Amino acid sequence: MEHDPNTVAFVLREHVGLAAFLWAQRDSLAQEDPADFAALATVDGRLAANLDALLLAGGAAWPMIDAALADYPEKGEVFLYAHHALQNQDWARLEALVPQAAAAEEGLHGLGAALAHLPPAVTAAVVRDWLGHSDGFRVQAALEALTIRKVDPGQRLAEFLRHPDSGVRTCACHLAAVLERQDLKPELRQLYATDAAAQTAAGRALARMGEPVAAQSLMAEVAEKVENWPQTLRILLSCLPADRFAAWMTELGGDPATREIVVRAVGMAGDRQRLDWILAQMAEPETIIAAGHAVIDLCPEAASQEELWSSEAAKFPPRIAAHFQEDMPRLPLAKAMAQALLGGARKGRWP
Secondary structure, eight states, X not given: OOOOHHHHHHHHHHHHHHHHHHXXXXXXXXXXXXXXXXXXXXXXXXXXXXXXXHHHHGGXXXXXXXHHHHHOOBHHHHHHHHHHHHHTTOHHHHHHHHHHHHHSBTHHHHHHHHHHHSOHHHHHHHHHHHHTOSOHHHHHHHHHHHHHHTOOOTTHHHHHHTOSSHHHHHHHHHHHHHHTOGGGHHHHHHHHHHOTTTHHHHHHXXXXXXXXXXXXXXXXXXXXXXXXXXXXXXXXXXXXXXXXXHHHHHHHHTXXXXXXXXHHHHHHHXXXXXXXXXXXXXXXXXXXXXXXXXXXXXXXXXXXXXXXXEOOGXXXXXXXXXXXXXXXXXXXXXXXXXXXXXXXXXXXOOO
């Protein structure tokens, strides 16, 4: 049976667009704190189906993949291009991708993630080769892959912290942080003190290993709600002395603009005795989202109980609905939460 070439091209184009979009969506979901593992599982299933379809298509998919990267030079398209090249052992295309990935938005992350996504039998030789490459970008991509998979390169990691390329040094700091390589603290302290390019990454690595040398700058990031501030808050909770952290929370709690940070911190601290207080924060538009995340930190099972959440404005008090207007996210239902998590002992108290 013959197939219409136009139909085949259309189907492949759909698979390409979906695969790039789904991986980018999956990457964003994985970076959320706390992560929605049910949503991740759903996206993973759809992503795998589209990647498998493209694997079956082989070389026939390249025109659509080329066009996607040309039209949208972003992390999802870089990931897909690298993934398909690696699966098909198309080393010429993988090499051609490198400068395009370097110029693409979050291209380094997309390239490193493709190396990490496939089994070592497919990617190990490339990662080994790129770790020793003279091109700093390739070394960064290989280190990104090791960071995602939490693979320790042993003594070589110290060498990467002294690499002439600042991007490599920064990536090496990230890997040291993920691996919690306590033996590398001296090198990280040196970078923090003398290397402006890698200072932030070195400070975060030290903080993750219990040394709050960069605490002041990290606290400023959280207070200003810089991207991924919840992860930074979690680092600070683990490394700051308890009295200093408490004083900081008192300061933030006095400002409505930063009160949600305090709500998140209470959830991250894991004290279920404060659940009553967290539920009360669902009455305020400024803290209702943070309260939902805090509940998931304390009671992870609540995340998958759909009856405890809604995006329908009619199910919330008018001031909540008015605050979000037509942009209602998935919000926690305080009464339902109280009933499920506190046994309804305070029935009628929650908005």
